[in-house]
Amino acid sequence: MAPTELERPVKDVREALMVARNTNGQLVRRPLSPHVQIYRWPISMALSILHRVTGVALGVGTLLLTWWLVAAASSDAAFATAQAFIGSALGLLLLFGWSFALFFHLYSGVRHLVWDAGIGFESPAYNITGWAVVIATGVSTILVWLIGLAVW
Amino acid sequence: MAGVPHIDMLRSPLARARGLGSAKAGSTHWRMQRTTGLALLPLSFWFIFSAIHLAGASRQAVVDWLSAPLPMVLMLALIVATFHHLQMGLQVVIEDYVHQEAAKIVSLLLARGLSWLLALVCIVSVLKIGL
Numbered sequence: 001m002a003p004t005e006l007e008r009p010v011k012d013v014r015e016a017l018m019v020a021r022n023t024n025g026q027l028v029r030r031p032l033s034p035h036v037q038i039y040r041w042p043i044s045m046a047l048s049i050l051h052r053v054t055g056v057a058l059g060v061g062t063l064l065l066t067w068w069l070v071a072a073a074s075s076d077a078a079f080a081t082a083q084a085f086i087g088s089a090l091g092l093l094l095l096f097g098w099s100f101a102l103f104f105h106l107y108s109g110v111r112h113l114v115w116d117a118g119i120g121f122e123s124p125a126y127n128i129t130g131w132a133v134v135i136a137t138g139v140s141t142i143l144v145w146l147i148g149l150a151v152w
Numbered sequence: 153m154a155g156v157p158h159i160d161m162l163r164s165p166l167a168r169a170r171g172l173g174s175a176k177a178g179s180t181h182w183r184m185q186r187t188t189g190l191a192l193l194p195l196s197f198w199f200i201f202s203a204i205h206l207a208g209a210s211r212q213a214v215v216d217w218l219s220a221p222l223p224m225v226l227m228l229a230l231i232v233a234t235f236h237h238l239q240m241g242l243q244v245v246i247e248d249y250v251h252q253e254a255a256k257i258v259s260l261l262l263a264r265g266l267s268w269l270l271a272l273v274c275i276v277s278v279l280k281i282g283l
Contacts, residue, residue: 056241069277072211106192147204
């Protein structure tokens with residue numbers, strides 16, 4: 001009889017941990033705990049991945065900062081081109097996304113620094129600080145754009 | 153017992169740890185990520201304030217602003233802290249999600265190289281404007 005899929009030699013040592021015998025002596029794959037898609041996302045999970053996503057997004061956003069500085073250092077024409085793009089619909093949309101990402105990453109970063117001090121790991125605390133980050137991000141982003149558009 | 157999957161456990165913990173790097177600078181990355189993050193707190197608020205102040209400003213206004221010692225120094229500090237923080241953050245993300253060895257090394261080098269280049273471009277631009 002040909003060896004079943006479970007009886008072939010393991011290629012990766014980690015695979016061996018996933019194979020066992022049941023009470024009938026048959027080889028079985030051990031059940032996995034529910035995958036990430038199964039869970040209802042608690043706020044901590046959403047904020048955790050959003051911290052990374054906004055971090056990478058801000059990295060892409062540094063290209064805009066670089067362009068703006070290079071243009072200002074180069075010529076009036078180059079600066080006018082950069083300013084025109086930033087003032088365009090696409091530019092303002094990118095700038096809005098950038099400001100949201102910056103505020104979120106900043107407040108979420110403060111939350112991380114507090115955790116690094118060993119504070120705020122308890123059950124009600126991390127939910128409260130999580131929502132505080134969301135609210136502070138929303139308020140700051142809207143406030144900055146209200147002031148910015150009023151000044152502009 | 154033939155055919156029962158098993159793991160070869162003959163390697164000692166020391167043998168498995170060998171070649172994975174020195175532990176002497178293990179906390180430097182973690183500490184610098186926090187240090188630059190802390191520095192970026194006030195710098196970011198200052199930059200947002202400045203960006204609003206400069207909304208729709210002429211090139212001359214931007215040049216005049218960056219030529220003053222304080223904005224110039226703060227801008228340079230913002231650039232250094234930002235790209236250092238970015239480079240370390242991208243490194244962690246790549247190490248966590250890119251598991252194919254060649255792709256990992258190439259993307260780590262690209263992230264570090266591009267961060268350095270962009271930082272230098274920004275620094276030279278600020279110095280050219282301000283000096």
